[in-house]
Amino acid sequence: MYATSYHRASSVEDAVKLKSANEEGRYLSGGMTLIATMKQRLAAPSDLIDLRHIPAIRGIRIEGRKVTIGAATPHADVAASRELAAICPAICKLAGHIGDPHVRHMGTIGGSIANNDPAADYPAGLLGLGATVVTDRRSISADDFFTGLFETALEEGEMVTSVTFEAPEKAGYAKFNNPASRFAMTGVFAAKTAGGIRVAVTGAGASGVFRHPGFEQALASNWSPDALSNVAVDASNLMADMHANAEYRANLVKVMAKRAVASAG
């Protein structure tokens, strides 16, 4: 790892100030991607601004059916929240299958979505729920937030502070793990929300997480796994790698979508 300078932010304002004073710096949340990337010398930030010690952006708040998850909340906390499981078990299940138990104790929701790995789980969850990403300066809908491979709508120095969403009427998540990395070879989040049916796919799209309008239309008229049987999945925009070609992923997208709907009940 190249040399770096560590700063521990005490508040959101403090963090943003530290970031603007260190242009080549990076925000550091759980570090489960960033530290690994630095060890491989694929990233070499001059400064690291640690966000784990800002109490205001940690924890889960539920008011009625409105859920707010602080950006520095670890996956393990989301997975284990009984309050959240009572109104949106699918997001708890999603969080509980990220990486492994040790990774879930460190990795955070804010870090995961800001990184927007095309095989990460949370982008599918947020896009499927129609969530809103709140930053130090504005609110961004999930539809606008995820813009491409490791790309988001975040501006230079902008920091995710929380994620909010309305608990859906029904939701399910199904993922086909890469057995070595535990990333999604394909993961599908399907939800019946107040704003309509939303189906989001991760791990498969050549440009990262995406919604599947064909699935959404089919489920709008009939919320059942069978409704998806005759919907075509276009393989032309899907990822292909040593683990799975695009046609195989297209099949996985449909199978995972059916399982997601089945698990939502």
Add this chain to the structure above:
Amino acid sequence: MTKVTLTVNGRTMSGECEDRTLLVHFIREKLGLTGTHVGCDTTQCGACVIHMDGHSVKSCSILAVQASGSTITTIEGLAGQGELHPVQAAFKEHHGLQCGFCTPGMVMTAVDLINREGGHLTEETVRAGLEGNICRCTGYHNIVKAILAADAEIAGSRQAAE
């Protein structure tokens, strides 16, 4: 150089290190606690698992400066005076190791799992709990057996204490 202070196995310990120093290297080289192992160095194998503020973490993927101020338990901190921790005893009894390289991480993981979900572990939940730990010798069977036995033992002694 930055001064890092940790409470390790009940004792306050300090050392100077670069900001880029990994926690596992700090623990092994600065504090001299070499029970925590470096296996893969890529967050896959779990040989470096320790507890930080009561939760299992991979110390090869955390900077020592990130951990500063926290409370750490390493494999050296588990056993009581001259007596193995029930999980250590169960690994010995059920032959839950062969070469032993992964064992510190396996034991720390098992203790964390029992802390979180103890009393009703099953083979399935134990295997899921070991997702982040790799053993190249045992095929896992005896590790799972040992953890289930330790869980039953700990649950039993808790009940007896109540």
